[in-house]
Amino acid sequence: MALKGLDIFKLTPKTNCKECGNPTCMAFAMKVASGALTIDKCPHMSAEALASLSAATEPPMKTITLGEYKLGGETVLMRHDKTFVSKSLYSVHVCNAAPAEYNDGVLADLEVVDYDRIGERMHAELIHVNYVPGCPDDYYLDLVKRSVATGRALILNTSLELAEQAIALCGDAAYALQGANAENYEAYSALATAKKCPLVVGAANLDELHDVVEKLEAAGNKNLILDVTFDSAAAAFEGAVEVRRAALKGNDRTFGYPSFVDLTRLARGDKNMQCALAALFTAKYGSIIVMDLDYASALPLFGLRQNIFTDPQKPMKVEPGIYPLNGADENSICMTTVDFALTYFVVSGEIERSGVPVNLLISDAGGYSVLTAWAAGKLSASSIAKFIEEQGIENKIKNRTLVLPGKVAVLKGELQEKLPNWKVVVGTREAIELVKFLREYQD
Amino acid sequence: MAFKRASQKFNAAINTVTIGTGDKALAIGGANAYPFYKFDSVSPNPARIGIEILDTGLAGEPAGVCAFYEGCSTVAEMAAKACTLEGVDFVCIRFASADPGDANTPVETCVEIAKAVAAVATKPLAIAGCKNMEKDTALFSAIAEALSGQNIMFLSAKEEDYKTMSASVGLAYGHIIGAESACDINLAKQLNVLISQMGLKNDKVVANVGSAAAGYGFEYVSSTMERVRSAALAQNDTMLQTPVVTPVASETWGVKESILPEEDAPKGWGPAEDRGIRMEIATATAVLASGSDAVILKHPTSVATISKLIASLA
Numbered sequence: 194m195a196l197k198g199l200d201i202f203k204l205t206p207k208t209n210c211k212e213c214g215n216p217t218c219m220a221f222a223m224k225v226a227s228g229a230l231t232i233d234k235c236p237h238m239s240a241e242a243l244a245s246l247s248a249a250t251e252p253p254m255k256t257i258t259l260g261e262y263k264l265g266g267e268t269v270l271m272r273h274d275k276t277f278v279s280k281s282l283y284s285v286h287v288c289n290a291a292p293a294e295y296n297d298g299v300l301a302d303l304e305v306v307d308y309d310r311i312g313e314r315m316h317a318e319l320i321h322v323n324y325v326p327g328c329p330d331d332y333y334l335d336l337v338k339r340s341v342a343t344g345r346a347l348i349l350n351t352s353l354e355l356a357e358q359a360i361a362l363c364g365d366a367a368y369a370l371q372g373a374n375a376e377n378y379e380a381y382s383a384l385a386t387a388k389k390c391p392l393v394v395g396a397a398n399l400d401e402l403h404d405v406v407e408k409l410e411a412a413g414n415k416n417l418i419l420d421v422t423f424d425s426a427a428a429a430f431e432g433a434v435e436v437r438r439a440a441l442k443g444n445d446r447t448f449g450y451p452s453f454v455d456l457t458r459l460a461r462g463d464k465n466m467q468c469a470l471a472a473l474f475t476a477k478y479g480s481i482i483v484m485d486l487d488y489a490s491a492l493p494l495f496g497l498r499q500n501i502f503t504d505p506q507k508p509m510k511v512e513p514g515i516y517p518l519n520g521a522d523e524n525s526i527c528m529t530t531v532d533f534a535l536t537y538f539v540v541s542g543e544i545e546r547s548g549v550p551v552n553l554l555i556s557d558a559g560g561y562s563v564l565t566a567w568a569a570g571k572l573s574a575s576s577i578a579k580f581i582e583e584q585g586i587e588n589k590i591k592n593r594t595l596v597l598p599g600k601v602a603v604l605k606g607e608l609q610e611k612l613p614n615w616k617v618v619v620g621t622r623e624a625i626e627l628v629k630f631l632r633e634y635q636d
Numbered sequence: 637m638a639f640k641r642a643s644q645k646f647n648a649a650i651n652t653v654t655i656g657t658g659d660k661a662l663a664i665g666g667a668n669a670y671p672f673y674k675f676d677s678v679s680p681n682p683a684r685i686g687i688e689i690l691d692t693g694l695a696g697e698p699a700g701v702c703a704f705y706e707g708c709s710t711v712a713e714m715a716a717k718a719c720t721l722e723g724v725d726f727v728c729i730r731f732a733s734a735d736p737g738d739a740n741t742p743v744e745t746c747v748e749i750a751k752a753v754a755a756v757a758t759k760p761l762a763i764a765g766c767k768n769m770e771k772d773t774a775l776f777s778a779i780a781e782a783l784s785g786q787n788i789m790f791l792s793a794k795e796e797d798y799k800t801m802s803a804s805v806g807l808a809y810g811h812i813i814g815a816e817s818a819c820d821i822n823l824a825k826q827l828n829v830l831i832s833q834m835g836l837k838n839d840k841v842v843a844n845v846g847s848a849a850a851g852y853g854f855e856y857v858s859s860t861m862e863r864v865r866s867a868a869l870a871q872n873d874t875m876l877q878t879p880v881v882t883p884v885a886s887e888t889w890g891v892k893e894s895i896l897p898e899e900d901a902p903k904g905w906g907p908a909e910d911r912g913i914r915m916e917i918a919t920a921t922a923v924l925a926s927g928s929d930a931v932i933l934k935h936p937t938s939v940a941t942i943s944k945l946i947a948s949l950a
Contacts, residue, residue, distance in 0.1 A: 271866070273859040305904035310851075403639035426948045431675045435641055443642030465941040468914045472850070472921040473672075473945075476858065489910040492893040493918035496851015501922075503855055535853035542852070545892050625767075629737055 198226035204242040205235060212236050228252060228268075254440045254449040257391050257418060260346040260367025262318055264391075264418065264480045265451035270441055273505055279451070280502040281475050283494065284319035284348060284483040286457045287340065289333035296336060299485070303343055306491045311511055311534050315495040317345065321455065321483045322359070324351040324372075334358060341366045348393060348453075348481070353380055360388055369393055369418060371453075375405050382414045393453050395420035399432055406447050418481065420453045426470055429454050433478040451480030464490060472497055508560030509534035513580065515589065516541065521550035523589065526636055528596040528620065529577060531558035531566045539624045549631040552590055556580035563598045574607035581612065594636055596620040643676045644669070648872035650865075650929065651838045652681070653879050655726060655789045655812055656760025662725055664842065665879030665929045670865060672925065672949040682950040684725040684930035685943055686762055687718045688885045691731045691741065691749055698909040704936045712752035719758040721936055723943025728762035728791070728932050729753055730886065734775055735766035743771075743778045750779045754786060762789040762814075762932070764883065773797045780805040791883065792816035792844055795827055802834035812840050814881060819846035819856040821863045821876070828875045842930075843878040849888045850919045858926040865927035882923045885934035888915045913937050921945060 202222035213234045215221040224230040225246075232238060232246045256266035262282055269275045285303055287296040307316040320340040324333050333351065337359045340347055349359050350371035360368065371393035373381035378394065385392035394409065394417055396402035402419060409417060421432025433452045439445035454474050460466035468490040474482050475498050484490070503509050510532045517525070518541060530540050532555050544551050556577055558566035566572035581587065581595075593615045597605060599622035609617045621630045649668035654661050664684050669677040691711050694702045704721070708714045715727050731746050733739040754761060763779055765772030776790050777800065792814035793801035806813045815831055817823040824845045831841055845864055848857045861880060867873040888894055894912035898905065905911060916938040920931045924946070933939050 271859075271862050272855070273863055302904075308902070400639050407637070426945070427674070430672055430949060434673065435675070438642045438644075439639070443640065445640065445642070447637070448639070465913065465917055465937060466944065469917045469921040469941055469945045472918040473925050473949075476922050476925040488904050488906050489914045490918070492905075492911055493850040493915045496849075496893075497854055497918055497922055500851060500854040501858065505855070505859065535856075538852050542891055545896075546890065 198223040201225050201232070201246060204238070204246060206237040208237065210237065251446065252449075253444070253446070254437075254451075255415065257416060257451055259319075259369055259391055262346065262367075265449075267437070267441065270438065272501060276504040276506065277502050279480065280498055281479050282318045282481050283471070283486060283498075284321045284481055285317045285486050286321045286323060286455070286483050287336045288323040288325060289330075289336060290323075290325035290328040300339060300343065302487055303345070306486060306488050310495060310499060311509060313499060315491065315499075317486050317491075319348055319481065319483075320345045321348045321350060321457075323457075324349075324355060326352060330355055334362060337362045348483075350393070353377065353384070356381075356384055360384075360390075371395075371420070373405075373409075375401050378405050378409055379412070382409050382412060385416065386414055389416075391416045391418050393418045393420050395422075398423065398428075399435055402432075403447055406450070410447065417450045418453050419448070419450050420455070422453070422455045422458055426459050429459060429470075430473065430477070433474060437478040452478055453481040454479045454483065456482065456484040468494065475501060510560035511537045511555055513555050513557045514584065515586065516553040516555060517550075518544045518553055519548055519550045521552045523591045525550040525552050525590075526592050526594040526596065526634070527552045527554050527586070527590060529554040529556065530598050531561060531563050531572055532556065533558070533560050533562045533566070536562055536624075540627070543624045543627040544631065547628040547631040549634075551631065552592070554580070554584075554586065554595075563600045567601050567604075572601060572604075574604045574611055577604070577608055578611035587614070592636070594618060599623075641675075644673075644870075645676065646869040646872075648869050648877065650868060650879055651841075651877050653812060653839050653842050655762070655787055657785070657787050660758060660760050661787070662760045664881065667929065668869065670869070671927055674950065679950070681929075683924050683928070683946045685723055685939055685946070686726045686728045686881075686930060686932040687721065687724045687939060688728045688730055688764070688883070688932050688934045689714050689718060690733075691729060691746065692733045692739075698912055698935065700909055700913075700937055701935055710752065711749050712756050715753040716756040716758070721939060723939045724759060725930070726760045726762055726789070727753070727757055728764055728789075728883075730764040730766075731775060732766050734771050735768050736771055737768070738766065743775050746775055747778050747782045751782055754783050754788075760788070761786070762791055762881075764791040764886075764932075769794065769797055773800050776801060777804040780809040780811050783811075784809040787811060789814060789842060789881070791881070793827075793831065795823070795830075798827060798831050799834065802831050802836050806831075806836045806840055807834070810840075812842060814842050814844050815878065816844040817846065819848075819853075819860045821845075821860055821867065824860070824864055825867075825873070825875050828878055832875070838874075838877070841878050842881045844882060845880055847882050847884065847887045847923070848919075849891045849894075849915060850922060851893075852887075852891060854919070854922065858922060861923070861927035879929040880927060881930040881932070882928040883932045884916060884920045884923060885932055885938075888912070888919050889934060891915065909935075917941050 205218040209217045257264045347368040369391040370385045373394045436448045440449040456467045467484045559571040602619040650665040652666040667679040733741040789812045815827045868876040
């Protein structure tokens with residue numbers, strides 16, 4: 194149960210010593226209650242008070258660390274309520290029961306599907322290395338070795354017998370251990386605890402999963418990831434939703450862990466269905482999504498993930514600079530717009546559709562749309578002229594035509610004065626009209 | 637302590653709108669839980685799939701689309717063929733060529749096409765325009781009159797033309813209006829209020845609250861849909877209980893991921909058609925998960941995948 198500020202205040206020393214950085218014990222207690230501070234920031238808290246409070250003031254969903262990545266730690270069910278903090282991690286899948294050409298293909302694709310989108314690296318963060326009993330052990334260990342070599346974090350779904358050997362191969366690579374279920378969780382948990390790695394826990398259904406997690410927590414292991422794949426897409430979706438909802442709405446700390454879904458189990462070999470399910474679990478509560486990730490699926494999924502996990506309080510921005518489109522060179526005309534990512538995507542998309550070579554100049558407008566940036570003074574004749582000067586555009590591009598967004602036609606006169614060598618042209622008000630405008634434009 | 641489900645029951649539901657008549661009538665909406673939350677409450681109608689056919693025919697369409705419609709020489713023949721595709725619930729004819737900036741196909745020609753389609757289609761119809769509002773309003777009014785009483789879904793009415801649309805398409809000929817707004821819950825609600833003030837009943841209005849391809853500002857689309865659905869169910873906001881019908885194909889098949897030919901694309905992208913299909917599939921799934929009651933798709937492979945997805949989750 195969430196505690197009120199007053200309940201916490203009663204347990205503080207009430208000395209207002211300020212050592213925690215707050216003016217009064219009351220102020221400190223209020224911040225702890227809101228989740229802004231943790232209780233251990235007070236150096237004078239008694240051991241009993243700490244124990245009773247830290248359990249009660251824990252965040253509803255734990256943050257699990259896997260190498261450089263954070264999982265979980267979410268506080269809301271819908272992104273517009275605040276923001277989602279840990280993006281879904283995408284994992285490719287290799288398996289010792291799969292033919293060599295499948296595994297080789299997966300590891301080769303991993304190298305290819307690795308690109309930049311609005312300043313963020315787009316790649317599968319994880320490799321799920323799956324063990325099927327009865328299939329060669331040495332091939333499994335070989336796959337582990339090759340996966341470690343890629344520099345990705347690993348999920349080792351393995352037998353207990355092989356786990357130590359597989360872990361020994363990981364070296365500095367981050368990994369999570371998978372394979373624990375209702376029967377064998379004690380041995381897996383002991384190993385995961387000893388190796389300080391997260392443990393992926395599975396079960397036959399949600400009730401059993403809850404039961405196993407309770408037992409693991411009682412044994413002191415709180416570094417868990419919950420496998421909600423079960424046996425069908427419907428069960429997996431229910432699992433992902435119920436786990437997240439129980440933690441954030443139902444005050445059920447037992448389910449306060451990130452979820453794991455393995456789409457290669459739910460839609461083996463069906464890349465279209467895996468793409469659909471990956472979109473579903475990206476939107477709804479899959480913290481780790483295992484799938485066959487080729488480029489065709491990567492393009493929409495990485496874009497979707499980037500959108501869903503942007504902070505609604507911060508605009509998405511592209512880097513200011515020159516973006517040559519359709520093979521534009523120094524003789525191609527220039528267009529300018531703002532650095533708001535959505536504007537950039539819509540405008541660049543329409544320019545690409547027109548097929549006309551254009552140098553798109555993106556100036557720093559605070560990440561706002563055209564009219565908002567203009568109203569806020571972030572997009573003005575001075576800001577554009579300054580951008581052209583600072584970026585040394587006149588040395589890089591010989592063409593002297595600059596097309597302004599139609600919505601800020603009002604800037605034309607002033608901009609023309611500031612850039613006497615240029616021919617300032619007013620473009621279209623809407624991006625959708627750009628194709629026609631560009632195809633008909635005669636420089 | 638045993639696991640206690642934190643399920644959400646609502647005393648509110650999305651309106652049910654029926655398109656088409658008689659044997660081919662199709663109910664859209666009616667949900668009283670979040671999308672695919674059948675563990676909370678099973679919705680009376682599964683999510684629906686429309687298939688989009690352009691009046692411009694098959695020029696420039698992906699090979700899989702052309703192969704499916706092989707042998708069809710008119711829009712009506714294509715529509716008849718589309719009705720036979722498994723997973724298709726309704727057919728949407730998009731009069732892209734009516735755009736004055738394009739071929740500017742006259743209204744009379746479009747009406748003839750619509751009549752021919754209505755004569756052969758075995759599934760309910762939706763009619764979409766060319767995005768030139770003046771032309772669309774004229775076009776919709778004329779088709780509405782020609783196909784009076786057939787309960788067709790017209791996409792769409794905007795803030796600027798909702799009066800004409802409500803009066804000459806909805807009230808005069810009994811068709812269904814799609815209220816289109818751009819990713820803003822307040823605009824969506826306002827338009828629904830204005831249309832209801834025109835006298836149109838709840839069961840004659842659907843909404844398109846905004847659409848975008850995955851990666852192209854999709855966060856606005858999903859958050860708008862989620863907010864609209866939350867307000868409709870949790871707060872019983874009757875002015876936001878309109879079923880949401882989202883055109884997906886017209887957004888996803890225009891972005892560079894879907895159309896850039898393999899030879900011009902960055903290394904490893906592979907065939908454009910595969911990319912286009914996945915873009916359509918991923919976007920449609922995300923739109924449905926956010927709170928759409930129907931999606932409009934184009935590629936037969938996307939239709940097959942999404943209908944399988946809906947069946948497996950419903």
